[in-house]
Amino acid sequence: MSDKNVLGLIFSNLHDESINDLTRRRTMGSVLFGGRYRLIDFPLSAMVNSGVGEVGVITKKNYQSLLDHLGNGREWDMSRKNGGLHLLPPFSHNQDGIYRGRLEALYGVWEFVMRSNADYILLSDCDIVANMEYDKIIDAHIASGADITAVYAKGNVRMDESHTATVFGVADNGQIADVLISPEMSGDSNISLNTYVIGKTLLKNIVMDAKPRNLVDFEKDVLQAKVSTLKLMGYEYTEYYSRISSMQSYFEANLALLNTENRRALFKADSPIYTKVRDNPPAKYGINASVKNSLIGDGCIVDGKVENCILFRGVKVGAGTSLKNCIIMQDTVIGKKCGLQNVITDKKVTITDGRLLTGSSRCPLFLAKESEI
């Protein structure tokens, strides 16, 4: 637990465009993940578990599902008299609400930030699935005397995903020496996890300075532009994470949870991932059920064959149906004698008896919310 006064700010809409199919009617933060979660549950729960007692969630558009999910923050234990969860919809912004980048968004919510007693601001997006110990990152930030600490992970970036990545050059002393935005590259690199710690006073100076200069982008106009004038420290994150930057990586990040080692690294007993409670009964398996290597949410009724799948809460799978490598979101009903392979269904999809649907692992077949096949 951090004893420092820290304000968390979560950007729920950045990266929406990387998985357009899933963000057509919701924010990146409210994209469903891992059988019962929304992406925002990961940074928000980790903040709660790290002792960050006050969190603002910055929204831009399509945020109805996010408001519905978060409510007053009670399920994250963030319905508090002091601090707690604050939703910052665009009408609280100074301008018309449609910010163009992280800096402009910060300018829009600056009044809220000013009211907080926090000395440090922790910034996070919703494209990283991880259970970060932010208190360690904050302690490292303070110990190093950095102006800004940026969290990165050593990893392999694929050519088709590099356009969504920020990559750091990190010196031996841990200082960030180079910032590459959307580089056309592949291979081992220090990938930014879009998680930053910065002192409130410095952030204020940056935000106020950027406004009259029409600078809107934190990565480009701050990290990149000031790489030699500010002390930018890298914090290497070495534990389990996945980065959602495309439909394919979304698909892979979900299926990665079928690996027990990955799952145990993400869902730790002493730092649980919280989410909205739905009061589903237990999952029920019928006489014809055969389930292998799958994650099943509560409230599912399974009477078919399910292999390498993630079924969210309240999914029904009829007898004689076979599902392989599928992600089936909540309340989807799949009839009898269907065959689905490499399919992602959004919420409340209905698939009638006997349908055969096949995607590929590179390009899973996607069925939009409430569609009927």
Added chain:
Amino acid sequence: MYIKKECVAMLLAGGQGSRLYALTKDMAKPAVPFGGKYRLIDFPLSNCVNSGIDTVGVLTQYQPLVLHDYLGNGQPWDLDKMHGGVHALPPYQNINGASWYSGSANAIYQNISFIDRYNPTYVVVLSGDHVYKMDYNKMLECHKAKNADCTIPVLDVPLEEASRFGIMTANEEGFITKFEEKPKNPKSTLASMGIYIFNWDKLKKALIENENDPEQEKDFGKNIIPNMLADGNVMVAYPFDDYWKDVGTLDSLWDANMDLLNPNIPIDLYDPNWKMYSRNPVMPPQYIGEDAVIENSMVTDGCEIFGSVDFSVIFEGVKIGKGAKVNYSIIMPGTVIEDGADVEYAIVGENSVIGKNAKIGTDPTEFANRDDWGIAVVGHGITVAEGKTVSPKAIISENV
């Protein structure tokens, strides 16, 4: 300032449930886990909420820690209310000293002031250990329509079982003419379900009279109901023909769990119009492993199943290791069944460990004399060491 409530529910949850042995050693019967993610008290509490009753007093006495902790502020049942909500009512000390609840009627008697604060017209008295879904509001409508002073839901039971219940005789309009608690020679098959709606003024009078009569026990079935009938109150039998089970014994607890797996038995937990509420665990979805076999079972969040599971109810956070077999069993929250263990016809309590290759219970068909067989029971927090055997009918409350 209290706002008047038309109806207040009083839930009797103080009983020990001694016939559940090891399972109620450290917790009251209403706190016993049931149905994969519930505790028994979730059924009457959810019924209250779904029936529009938002003020519930829960009378606790025996081992209340788990139960009080579970109830908390009532938020999981939407009973964290500004006016009303759920209130745990343990016995207390007053100016005349302290006294335990000496019976179901005395428990309500000692909380007359709690009920009076809401100035209700009706009081529903419920039991914390019944598994059923019932719209109390419909029963209240019937109570009002018949201008009753007391309405008692009744089940039609087989004659040979009738002597286990409070049995009543009613005329064609449902008015009760006779009531006998556990009669030796039952004259009717209408059995009281042990839950009641009263007009509060009539019940209050009966409770005070009962309390002031040292000759009488302090029990609803034995005293209050016969007294009120003798006093000429209008008593109505309200027929109930849906699923109802009193889970007072290990066998009935096991049966009631198995009923949830039987598609022909009408207790549907999946009805979106009658949700069963409970305190939800914060755990990831259940994982079913590569070599797992799972059929005819209910499994909850946080489980990791690597072995085989058939006809079983598995609560949250249970781990079932490779090669382990769980058949016809109930495994309560947080328990670990290690690799190769064999659990059949058993109830295993919370946070227990069944060691590698241990064997718990057996199939009844292996017994020539069925009376020698019974459900094997392992209590809460028990470790059964590697390779040990727990025979059928055994009840384990110490590590073996």
